[in-house]
Amino acid sequence: MSDAPLYSNDLVAMLQLVWGDGFLSPGGPAEVALLLEGHSLAGKTLLDIGCGAGGVDIALVRDHDAGFVTGIDVEDPVLDHARARIAKAGLQHRIGLARVAPGPLPFGPASFDIVFSKDSIVHIPDKHALMAEVARILRPGGWFIASDWLIGHDNTPSPEMQAYIAAEGLEFGMASPARYADALAQAGFEDISLTSRNAWYQQTAARELNQMRGPLYAAATAQLGAAFVDHNIEIWTRMLPVLESGEHCPTHIHARKPLQPKDEDHHA
Secondary structure: OOOOOOOOHHHHHHHHHHHOOOOOOOOHHHHHHHHOOOOOOEOOEEEEEOOOOOHHHHHHHHOOOEOEEEEEEOOHHHHHHHHHHHHHHOOOOOEEEEEOOOOOOOOOOOOEEEEEEEOOHHHOOOHHHHHHHHHHHEEEEEEEEEEEEEEOOOOOOOHHHHHHHHHHOOOOOOOOHHHHHHHHHHOOOEEEEEEEOHHHHHHHHHHHHHHHHOOOHHHHHHHHOHHHHHHHHHHHHHHHHHHHHOOEEEEEEEEEOOOOOHHHOOOO
């Protein structure tokens, strides 16, 4: 594996041109709001796994009144962008960032009211280990609220999916809805729901590709070079067929940690 970051400064710049300032996944503040529908963050402590360039964490505080957000990521380039953006917004007192190593989460039991993630857990292959960690650091009654990029099955990816993943080059560890649900259940979560966003992103990704080929192309190539922009256009071109087939299925995920362990449910 190369020591070079997966999310280089050029890639961060490209994704922000497509997805908006501070965002490294689609939908911007509107998709964050949809993901949080029915949940109040007011005054609560959140962990954001894979905080990226900081736009999501700013939205969690500004738009949804989160009390304090701890954002973690594994790479310095995105954290540098996030720190600068949070400082510019004057929100350092409500958002803290940390670089972490892959593996167990560096927090004590029952540290957070909510564990959140926006399209970042795709990079973590072992969903069962991760969900056990999420359950450990959540307070009783706390929620896991995430969106992620899932694969529609647990079989060998189709040639089209393999070509798309190879073009991305981002070490995807995609899991099916069934594997996610099992990981959450094995970790003891209740009220588990997985809601496909495939239809929405099919349409959105097609618009994004048209923007990249058209209105965004000149500015993007002037900043990043034609070869880099053309490669990203190739990624989107390979992504559309697997969205249309349903093999690539962006999904909203919600699950609640019980107020007490299940084996104590019937004991005084």
